[in-house]
Amino acid sequence: MIEIEGITKRYGESTVVDDVSMVIEPRSITVIVGTSGSGKTTLLRMINRLVEPTSGAIRLDGADNRSLPGYELRRSIGYVIQGHGLFPHRTVAENIATVPLLLGWDDERIRARVEELMSLFQLDPGEFSGRYPHELSGGQQQRVGVARALAAGPNVLLMDEPFGALDPIIRNKAQEDLLAIQKRLGTTIVLVTHDMEEAVHMGDRIAVMDGGRLLQYDTPDRILAHPASTFVDTLVGASEKPFRLLSLGRVGDAVEEGPAEGEPIAADASQRDALAELLWSGRPALPVRNANGRLIGKVTVDGLVRRAACPA
Amino acid sequence: MGTRFDKLGAVIAAIAAYACLFAPFATFRANRIVPGEARSMLESLPPAAGWALMAIVTAAALVALLRTPLMLRLGASLAALVALAVLIGVAGSFLTPQDNTYARVSPAHGFWLLVFAFTLLLADVLTRLALSPWARMLTLAGAAACLGLLLASGSWDSLSILREYAGRADSFRAEGGKHLTLALGSLAAAAIVGLPLGILCHRVDALRAGVLNVLNVIQTIPSIALFGLLIAPLGWIAAHVPGAAALGIRGIGTAPAFLALFLYSLLPVVANTVVGLAGVPRAANDAARGMGMTGRQRLLRVELPLALPVILTGIRIVLVQNIGLATIAALIGGGGFGVFVFQGIGQMAMDLVLLGALPTVALAFAAAIVLDAVVELTSIRKSEVPS
Numbered sequence: 001m002i003e004i005e006g007i008t009k010r011y012g013e014s015t016v017v018d019d020v021s022m023v024i025e026p027r028s029i030t031v032i033v034g035t036s037g038s039g040k041t042t043l044l045r046m047i048n049r050l051v052e053p054t055s056g057a058i059r060l061d062g063a064d065n066r067s068l069p070g071y072e073l074r075r076s077i078g079y080v081i082q083g084h085g086l087f088p089h090r091t092v093a094e095n096i097a098t099v100p101l102l103l104g105w106d107d108e109r110i111r112a113r114v115e116e117l118m119s120l121f122q123l124d125p126g127e128f129s130g131r132y133p134h135e136l137s138g139g140q141q142q143r144v145g146v147a148r149a150l151a152a153g154p155n156v157l158l159m160d161e162p163f164g165a166l167d168p169i170i171r172n173k174a175q176e177d178l179l180a181i182q183k184r185l186g187t188t189i190v191l192v193t194h195d196m197e198e199a200v201h202m203g204d205r206i207a208v209m210d211g212g213r214l215l216q217y218d219t220p221d222r223i224l225a226h227p228a229s230t231f232v233d234t235l236v237g238a239s240e241k242p243f244r245l246l247s248l249g250r251v252g253d254a255v256e257e258g259p260a261e262g263e264p265i266a267a268d269a270s271q272r273d274a275l276a277e278l279l280w281s282g283r284p285a286l287p288v289r290n291a292n293g294r295l296i297g298k299v300t301v302d303g304l305v306r307r308a309a310c311p312a
Numbered sequence: 313m314g315t316r317f318d319k320l321g322a323v324i325a326a327i328a329a330y331a332c333l334f335a336p337f338a339t340f341r342a343n344r345i346v347p348g349e350a351r352s353m354l355e356s357l358p359p360a361a362g363w364a365l366m367a368i369v370t371a372a373a374l375v376a377l378l379r380t381p382l383m384l385r386l387g388a389s390l391a392a393l394v395a396l397a398v399l400i401g402v403a404g405s406f407l408t409p410q411d412n413t414y415a416r417v418s419p420a421h422g423f424w425l426l427v428f429a430f431t432l433l434l435a436d437v438l439t440r441l442a443l444s445p446w447a448r449m450l451t452l453a454g455a456a457a458c459l460g461l462l463l464a465s466g467s468w469d470s471l472s473i474l475r476e477y478a479g480r481a482d483s484f485r486a487e488g489g490k491h492l493t494l495a496l497g498s499l500a501a502a503a504i505v506g507l508p509l510g511i512l513c514h515r516v517d518a519l520r521a522g523v524l525n526v527l528n529v530i531q532t533i534p535s536i537a538l539f540g541l542l543i544a545p546l547g548w549i550a551a552h553v554p555g556a557a558a559l560g561i562r563g564i565g566t567a568p569a570f571l572a573l574f575l576y577s578l579l580p581v582v583a584n585t586v587v588g589l590a591g592v593p594r595a596a597n598d599a600a601r602g603m604g605m606t607g608r609q610r611l612l613r614v615e616l617p618l619a620l621p622v623i624l625t626g627i628r629i630v631l632v633q634n635i636g637l638a639t640i641a642a643l644i645g646g647g648g649f650g651v652f653v654f655q656g657i658g659q660m661a662m663d664l665v666l667l668g669a670l671p672t673v674a675l676a677f678a679a680a681i682v683l684d685a686v687v688e689l690t691s692i693r694k695s696e697v698p699s
């Protein structure tokens with residue numbers, strides 16, 4: 001659990017983060033969104049004390065984050081920086097081994113851990129351990145950056161626009177992979193982005209920032225349904241709201257009884273994808289099959305349209 | 313038509329033609345200070361050797377002139393250089409009358425032009441071959457070994473430079489040692505002081521401009537003036553600080569020379585350290601802090617390794633500069649190869665000047681090649697810096 005309490009950061013006259021308080025639940029993904037310069041990076045960096053706050057306090061699992069020297073604190077928190085920041089003079093394996101090495105793990109344990117992480121991120125150790133960062137594609141560099149941050153098994157992972165530099169297809173894949181890995185490891189993730197789509201897709205909770213202030217901190221559906229201010233409303237994008245709302249739900253939750261014609265859709269696909277498929281194929285309903293391939297009912301245009309309406 | 317000729321080759325062939333036909337190959341003097349008499353290539357050598365050299369040089373010049381394969385050009389330049397090196401020795405013994413120890417035979421400008429022309433060809437070939445750093449160092453070692461072999465074989469012993477050497481073998485070795493001590497010692501001192509100073513300048517903005525300005529000013533003082541400027545304060549220290557004189561600190565001699573070279577060396581070391589550290593990608597630095605490195609770990613594991621190629625470039629500048637500048641140290645009694653240069657100038661004996669100058673040039677050249685190779689070896693990995 002991360003408790004942020006009245007945290008403020010000033011540079012000279014300007015207040016970059018202004019009296020922000022929020023509680024981040026363990027094992028959840030919290031996404032901080034906001035326009036450029038709204039103080040997202042600064043807020044994130046105060047958690048691992050790369051930036052020292054002007055006032056306020058941050059507690060990690062109850063302990064003030066100032067109770068350790070900064071560098072020791074940072075070894076226990078994963079950090080993925082804007083633009084991955086791999087060390088250009090170190091190989092992939094050496095990059096990933098950075099924190100375990102600082103923690104004084106023995107060679108055998110480090111080697112095993114590096115291999116484990118490389119496999120987890122679909123980087124063949126035989127092929128990639130000896131490569132230098134400039135010999136990797138952008139997507140591979142990004143994965144190495146995340147693997148490096150997770151190397152010492154931190155409970156908390158801070159990520160600053162981790163997918164910013166990726167093309168849409170690779171970004172989607174990277175997001176899915178991260179969700180799967182988060183589920184598996186149970187890491188608490190705080191992720192900064194200025195992409196609302198990403199925020200709605202990834203976040204258990206979303207924190208919206210503007211001008212250093214925390215405007216709203218809530219679950220994605222409540223942010224969509226009840227924006228706290230016109231700014232949040234514009235950030236969400238009025239014309240996108242129904243589709244974002246649908247993207248939060250699974251087809252399995254919208255199943256109605258009865259048969260339907262055509263190729264079935266998977267129950268764990270998003271309702272938004274189902275609506276897109278219905279509209280595109282011009283049909284009123286699609287059959288739904290569950291993970292075992294059994295047909296469990298149908299999903300209809302009418303049903304989805306009802307779900308896309310503001311949940312008052 | 314024009315495409316069949318090599319541009320650089322045309323220059324080389326022109327130089328070679330002039331050197332063969334119109335310039336003297338060797339100079340003969342009855343003793344070391346009378347004016348010399350010029351001897352052409354054919355006059356300097358036994359007829360067979362003379363014509364053979366003429367043929368080799370002509371053939372090599374033709375290879376250079378026409379567009380020929382790289383390996384042929386390499387062979388031609390090497391053959392010409394080896395022939396010149398061996399036959400100048402033959403000319404020495406051919407022109408010197410039997411049992412005459414006063415006569416002096418030295419290479420004349422025709423010989424030097426030929427050496428220059430074919431070295432140019434060789435350098436061009438080596439550049440085009442784009443040798444790896446290790447291959448370049450091996451080539452250098454090979455060239456040094458050949459030179460050593462020629463010297464040891466005694467085939468050059470009748471040449472004037474080696475006659476001058478023969479009488480001074482001991483002092484040559486001693487001054488050579490002093491020369492290297494001056495050049496390398498002042499470099500080591502500059503690295504020991506300059507590296508931390510550079511790191512400090514990088515971290516403390518307020519210090520940077522001031523330190524670099526002072527070092528810049530020192531760099532602009534002419535070397536002879538700087539030697540002179542140091543005589544008074546060092547003399548004073550020697551006279552007034554107990555124990556200083558015992559340490560070898562005096563107004564003239566090695567101390568001021570060492571100090572001057574050290575001062576000249578500081579700017580390149582400090583400036584390149586500052587530039588190198590400033591060039592470390594921000595993201596790498598940020599990641600290092602974010603991963604939990606302490607300031608020291610970040611410096612040693614991230615900043616210095618990434619700045620190393622730039623810092624080494626500074627060291628290379630200093631080393632080559634110091635090997636050259638150390639020659640001037642002889643003026644204030646600091647020793648080194650400069651001793652022969654200035655003695656030679658005083659006695660109007662050019663061979664003695666060359667005895668000091670040639671090893672200096674060779675050392676600087678070798679140092680440049682070795683350090684260039686090292687710089688390249690250390691920078692291979694970061695051919696591209698991630699954003």
Ligand SMILES: Nc1ncnc2c1ncn2[C@@H]1O[C@H](COP(=O)(O)OP(=O)(O)OP(=O)(O)O)[C@@H](O)[C@H]1O
Nearest residue numbers: 011016034035036037038039040041042043193194
């Ligand atoms: N070290 C600093 N000194 C002075 N001002 C700073 C410093 N760091 C950040 N700022 C200012 O604080 C504000 C917020 O910066 P921050 O990096 O937190 O924004 P951000 O929300 O992450 O923006 P982006 O989406 O562009 O990354 C900016 O106006 C920036 O200029």
Ligand SMILES: [Mg+2]
Nearest residue numbers: 040041082160
């Ligand atoms: Mg930012």
